[in-house]
Amino acid sequence: MDIGIVGLPNSGKTTIFNALTRGEVEPTTYASGRVEVHTAVVNVPDPRLDMLAQLIKPQKVTYAHITYHDIAGMPATSGALPPQLLNLIAPNDALVHVVRCFHNPSVPHPLGSVDPARDRRLLDEEFILSDLAIVEGRLERLAKQKYKGTPQEREHMAREEALLQKLHPVLAAGEPLRTVSLSEEEEKLIRSYAFLSLKPQLIVFNIDDEGDDPSEELTPPWPHTRGLALRGRLEMELAQMSPEEATEFMEMFDIEELGLNRVLRVSYELLDLISFFTISEKEVRAWTIRRGSTALEAAGTIHSDMARGFIRAEVIRWDELVRIGSLAEARKQGALRLEGKGYVVQDGDVLYIRFNV
Numbered sequence: 001m002d003i004g005i006v007g008l009p010n011s012g013k014t015t016i017f018n019a020l021t022r023g024e025v026e027p028t029t030y031a032s033g034r035v036e037v038h039t040a041v042v043n044v045p046d047p048r049l050d051m052l053a054q055l056i057k058p059q060k061v062t063y064a065h066i067t068y069h070d071i072a073g074m075p076a077t078s079g080a081l082p083p084q085l086l087n088l089i090a091p092n093d094a095l096v097h098v099v100r101c102f103h104n105p106s107v108p109h110p111l112g113s114v115d116p117a118r119d120r121r122l123l124d125e126e127f128i129l130s131d132l133a134i135v136e137g138r139l140e141r142l143a144k145q146k147y148k149g150t151p152q153e154r155e156h157m158a159r160e161e162a163l164l165q166k167l168h169p170v171l172a173a174g175e176p177l178r179t180v181s182l183s184e185e186e187e188k189l190i191r192s193y194a195f196l197s198l199k200p201q202l203i204v205f206n207i208d209d210e211g212d213d214p215s216e217e218l219t220p221p222w223p224h225t226r227g228l229a230l231r232g233r234l235e236m237e238l239a240q241m242s243p244e245e246a247t248e249f250m251e252m253f254d255i256e257e258l259g260l261n262r263v264l265r266v267s268y269e270l271l272d273l274i275s276f277f278t279i280s281e282k283e284v285r286a287w288t289i290r291r292g293s294t295a296l297e298a299a300g301t302i303h304s305d306m307a308r309g310f311i312r313a314e315v316i317r318w319d320e321l322v323r324i325g326s327l328a329e330a331r332k333q334g335a336l337r338l339e340g341k342g343y344v345v346q347d348g349d350v351l352y353i354r355f356n357v
């Protein structure tokens with residue numbers, strides 16, 4: 001899964017990126033204005049996987065992971081987003097939108113003052129306008145093309161046009177596409193446009209060490225939108241400490257949970273993701289899928305052959321397996337359930353896929 005970190009210049013994107021990835025990219029003290037991106041892969045900590053690994057003692061333990069991209073170069077004034085920037089934001093599954101709340105006279109704000117409500121709105125409006133331009137461009141082209149092509153192509157274009165006409169007034173009213181509830185089929189129809197205002201968004205309010213949490217007040221009530229406050233600079237320092245130092249520091253500042261773990265947890269909720277596990281002597285591994293995915297889809301996540309030759313899945317909850325001690329023993333006791341293609345995988349399931357290719 002890919003998450004893009006976006007925000008106005010000097011909002012603290014690189015600082016938050018470092019906090020989330022334990023990275024050491026130099027945060028700049030001036031708006032760079034250059035379009036650039038830093039990327040890092042982060043393991044998703046999972047005590048359930050740790051316990052399975054203790055039990056099985058495999059050669060290798062593989063955590064689920066999230067790839068974060070720190071995307072710099074957002075213009076601070078409204079206007080069309082440069083295509084180069086759009087191309088970097090569009091492929092992400094979700095966005096972390098960093099909003100500056102911290103005060104620091106040595107870090108200039110591109111608009112001259114710290115105003116998180118305004119900044120939050122500004123960037124969301126950019127995304128909405130960018131989507132609106134795509135919708136309008138496409139509607140114009142469809143109007144010219146719709147009498148061309150095979151009946152099938154025409155039918156497809158008619159459906160697309162109807163959907164875009166439904167989305168247009170939403171964007172024109174300044175609302176993001178996240179507020180529209182779309183059927184699976186509708187989602188598919190517009191997937192290739194990678195609309196920015198459709199992406200699930202986690203708004204990170206980057207607050208001072210002593211700042212209050214403004215997230216409740218400033219997070220818009222949109223679906224697939226969450227807000228949380230992070231003390232960016234402090235979290236970056238924490239992420240770069242040894243675990244012992246960090247624990248001591250967290251006690252001192254009364255911090256219950258590292259920001260990077262909070263962000264991971266909320267990202268999973270926001271994207272409606274769950275984990276399942278596979279185990280063997282070689283590897284104990286966590287996988288990420290959307291809630292509601294079937295055993296067949298889970299198999300496809302592991303390997304396309306497994307989905308193609310799917311016979312059945314043997315399933316057991318992770319804690320049940322830890323209690324029993326091994327897959328072989330669970331099988332003997334009849335504790336492994338046999339499930340077919342359509343079984344809806346549950347968070348924490350251990351799957352053993354039987355397949356034949």
Ligand SMILES: Nc1nc2c(ncn2[C@@H]2O[C@H](COP(=O)(O)OP(=O)(O)OP(=O)(O)O)[C@@H](O)[C@H]2O)c(=O)[nH]1
Pocket residue numbers: 007008009010011012013014015016026027028029030031032033072073074102103104107206207208209231232233234
């Ligand atoms: N006091 C304080 N300063 C911060 C905080 N977060 C970032 N800064 C400082 O603000 C400056 C800019 O931070 P960056 O993380 O580089 O911001 P950015 O959004 O990546 O900036 P660009 O990439 O240039 O758009 C740096 O000097 C940071 O040290 C914070 O939470 N508190």
Ligand SMILES: [Mg+2]
Pocket residue numbers: 013014015027028070072
């Ligand atoms: Mg930066």
